[in-house]
Amino acid sequence: MARLAQTAGLTDIQQEILSTVRNFVDKEIIPVATELEHRDEYPTQIVEGLKELGLFGLMIPEEYGGLGESLLTYALCVEEIARGWMSVSGIINTHFIVAYMLKQHGTQEQKDTFLPRMALGEVRGAFSMSEPALGSDVSAISSKGVRDGDEYVLNGQKMWLTNGGTSTLVAVLCRSDEGHPEGTAPHKSMTTFLVEKEAGFGEVRPGLTIPGKIDKMGYKGVDTTELIMDGLRIPANRVLGGATGRGFYQMMDGVEVGRVNVAARGCGVAQRAFELGVSYAQQRHTFGKPIAQHQAIQFKLAEMATKVEAAHAMMVNAARKKDSGERNDLEAGMAKYLASEYCKEVVEDAFRIHGGYGFSKEYEIERLYREAPMLLIGEGTAEIQKMIIGRRLLEEYRFQG
Numbered sequence: 001m002a003r004l005a006q007t008a009g010l011t012d013i014q015q016e017i018l019s020t021v022r023n024f025v026d027k028e029i030i031p032v033a034t035e036l037e038h039r040d041e042y043p044t045q046i047v048e049g050l051k052e053l054g055l056f057g058l059m060i061p062e063e064y065g066g067l068g069e070s071l072l073t074y075a076l077c078v079e080e081i082a083r084g085w086m087s088v089s090g091i092i093n094t095h096f097i098v099a100y101m102l103k104q105h106g107t108q109e110q111k112d113t114f115l116p117r118m119a120l121g122e123v124r125g126a127f128s129m130s131e132p133a134l135g136s137d138v139s140a141i142s143s144k145g146v147r148d149g150d151e152y153v154l155n156g157q158k159m160w161l162t163n164g165g166t167s168t169l170v171a172v173l174c175r176s177d178e179g180h181p182e183g184t185a186p187h188k189s190m191t192t193f194l195v196e197k198e199a200g201f202g203e204v205r206p207g208l209t210i211p212g213k214i215d216k217m218g219y220k221g222v223d224t225t226e227l228i229m230d231g232l233r234i235p236a237n238r239v240l241g242g243a244t245g246r247g248f249y250q251m252m253d254g255v256e257v258g259r260v261n262v263a264a265r266g267c268g269v270a271q272r273a274f275e276l277g278v279s280y281a282q283q284r285h286t287f288g289k290p291i292a293q294h295q296a297i298q299f300k301l302a303e304m305a306t307k308v309e310a311a312h313a314m315m316v317n318a319a320r321k322k323d324s325g326e327r328n329d330l331e332a333g334m335a336k337y338l339a340s341e342y343c344k345e346v347v348e349d350a351f352r353i354h355g356g357y358g359f360s361k362e363y364e365i366e367r368l369y370r371e372a373p374m375l376l377i378g379e380g381t382a383e384i385q386k387m388i389i390g391r392r393l394l395e396e397y398r399f400q401g
């Protein structure tokens with residue numbers, strides 16, 4: 001299966017990391033993924049393996065104990081992991097976003113405190129923007145942080161925290177009016193608070209409750225939760241970057257790298273669906289020959305493989321652009337949009353190739369069929385990606401007449 005989704009120009013180190021991760025995925029993830037997913041069971045043993053491989057610190061700089069690798073290396077690892085089981089890529093994704101936000105925007109004290117333990121996977125990150133009444137419209141956030149001496153008091157309800165129960169450090173976006181008078185643009189009066197907590201459910205620290213896992217149609221195994229803040233007191237030195245009013249930009253920066261990551265997940269799930277489809281098509285016989293010998297099925301395989309290649313190329317391009325220090329919101333938006341749509345289509349084609357068996361829980365494609373839709377929503381829906389892409393295109397191609 002090595003023909004598709006190859007990446008030219010990788011260093012020896014990148015190739016070695018990827019082959020180690022692929023090996024781990026084939027041996028430790030694929031054989032157990034569907035069973036654990038059906039039981040909605042957290043993959044503790046797999047997570048321990050990821051820690052040993054150093055994956056929680058892949059992009060954290062070496063001075064903090066990480067591997068200091070690029071976004072491209074990270075995205076290619078995520079692609080491999082999602083090929084095995086998308087939920088596992090979800091476990092490292094929010095961690096990676098929080099570590100990235102700390103690296104880019106944290107004070108020196110915040111970096112020194114959290115990054116070394118995050119690199120080891122001892123502190124695990126989640127990020128929280130969404131609320132029950134909003135996801136796309138981040139400017140409408142109503143959770144609030146109000147200064148009280150050397151602390152902030154946080155109140156509000158958050159929704160859809162991936163790793164909400166298992167994480168111990170949550171980057172929470174709240175409105176904070178301090179220094180920002182009434183009438184300030186909504187995105188200029190938001191602050192990211194670094195909230196430390198115990199892992200688990202219930203009241204995990206005074207004023208902070210994680211009620212329990214949301215029961216999802218797919219993407220099981222990884223916990224997704226609500227978060228309720230009721231007079232939660234946070235020391236003032238836990239404002240990300242040390243100053244209020246920058247939270248919106250910090251979160252958008254994190255989500256931008258997160259989008260490359262979601263694109264990579266779409267690539268990985270689509271690759272696995274192709275592998276399953278092409279294999280089944282050569283084993284199942286109808287009308288006296290393998291279904292792969294019917295032109296209609298070959299056309300499906302051709303379309304699926306073309307989509308796998310195209311999505312991979314766009315994802316790699318978006319990651320490389322960010323790694324070169326350039327703005328990549330256009331490329332990341334396009335890659336996320338295309339990879340998630342193609343992923344859904346490739347999975348659906350692989351499902352159809354399986355005929356009735358695709359509907360049975362005994363076949364892996366059933367799990368992929370329930371996983372793919374999450375990619376259409378997380379880190380910004382298709383409509384939101386198209387809004388970002390459209391705006392950027394109008395900037396680039398401004399009418400000069």
Ligand SMILES: Cc1cc2nc3c(=O)[nH]c(=O)nc-3n(C[C@H](O)[C@H](O)[C@H](O)COP(=O)(O)OP(=O)(O)OC[C@H]3O[C@@H](n4cnc5c(N)ncnc54)[C@H](O)[C@@H]3O)c2cc1C
Binds near residue numbers: 162
């Ligand atoms: C499994 C899962 C895990 C998640 N994990 C996290 C997490 O870790 N942290 C976090 O903060 N959030 C997380 N989310 C939340 C996710 O980011 C939001 O669900 C997503 O941004 C969409 O927001 P919404 O659900 O409120 O939909 P809405 O914003 O209500 O949108 C509903 C529909 O309207 C469309 N729409 C909205 N505005 C416009 C517009 N201006 N023009 C055209 N169409 C529009 C949308 O595209 C969508 O089709 C997660 C969600 C899921 C399902």
